[in-house]
Amino acid sequence: MFGTDRLPGLAPGLVVDDESGWTPVTRLIDGEGLPELLAAAAHRWDAQPHAAAALLWKSYSYYATLPVVLGWAAARRVPLLEPADVLVRADADGPLVTIGLRRRARVAVLPSDPLALTGRADVRVVRDDAELLTLLRESLLDRHLNPLIEAIRGQVRLNARTLLGSVSSAVAYGVLRAAGSLPGASVESVGTLLDALGLAELIELVPGPSGEPTVQRKTCCLAFTLPKPKLCAGCCVRPS
Template identity: 40%
Template sequence: MAPSVVADKPATAGVLAPTIRLMPRLHGRTGPEQVAIAEPLVVTDVAGWLPAVGLVAGAGLERLLSGKVRTLRVPLHVSAVLTWKAYTYWLTLPAVAGYLSSRRVPVLSAGNMLVRVSRREPWVVLGMRNPLVTVLATDPSAGAGATRVVPDEAVLLRTMREAIVERHLRPLALAVCDLTRIGERPLRGGLANAVARHVQRAPGLAGEEALATAGTLLRALGVEDLVRLDLTGTGALRVRRRTCCMAFTVSGLDPCESCALRWSRSVQRPLDSLGG
């Protein structure tokens, strides 16, 4: 279970500061309609927000997944995969930013996350309920406020997986699959793509270091087989999906840089081997 104690605001602001500073540099988007994470990460006024645990059952999940049915005029299963792609992108942003900036990982379990669903952009916004952070025993902030202290980086990564996968995305993915009848593999692929793309955009991280860091995070979350990582001629990290987000079925949506369909054609790899 996540710690029940809530940190005092000054202490928490200091612990989360490196994470909050790095997040905009990883997502690179500006304007309220483009940013789908609460600023500054922790929600102080919960009016209008839904606990993420409420998405697994009841009307909350259908409301979350059906937004693009209206706006893009697509079937529910396509809307679900596209929504999941955005959801995992913004959910993993604080975790990757925290890990890269300071080895301080916000606790992003469904029990500690809030969701706001709107009829206008951004359709879904995520935020933390309580400022809980996992830190290493050597961190100067260890023991302050609501920090959860772990002995080493291996345990830090395990607690990241426990919070994000076991206590958030896996139960949510099962509910999504049950509602839409899509498979779990493209959803897990969305998680892999999100994490790798965050590392790809990290300032000052390139070459073998970027490749190793992305691999470490993907293995920790159990999705290392769902993207292909390599380096460009200039040493930049290149991410290639092995699953499909269904964007190609929507008129007017361009495939992203990591699109499985785009790179599979470039290497003449059969599309049916993508498992999307």
């Protein structure tokens, strides 16, 4: 969709064969691997712990949701981001975190998908579109992002709404940035996904300078608190 399988923040080809240096998300959720990652974020941005965690989460949630929302929008194929099947690596250069999947990770598909006929163990066939969206929410949000949010909040003081706002904007940005090359990426797709995730109230799509839909957040990633403050596009904080 973007002309390459090498995107900052995602493992090349998305699948990780050599897991050396990678950490399963389960180790972040149980708190064991999280302090080191949060410390790296604080060092990267020279930020207070809560602001560093919010910025780390903004990057993480964007790259974690990207394969899911684009897979759904492009082909109704949803990679199931179960925490035990998702790997994270801290990078000194580029995005702070890179995300990949273990080869055993499964993908959910509709009965009409050619993959549904293969009998492969890594393919889960669902009944219909409604069940596909339900499974998308359960694997991405209920079992992965929400528990990780709670683990982060156990380390630093952050409102869950702030972090869920980044998830909502990540979904919208992921779809809209692919709109030029992906027929299934549309404002309607953003609405369908956010409704399924229960996150529609955290952003608003508004016309941009040329009339194109842009994301207006209703929560803040706290980038304005950095030593060199930054106001992101669509930030809910207004310059004085």
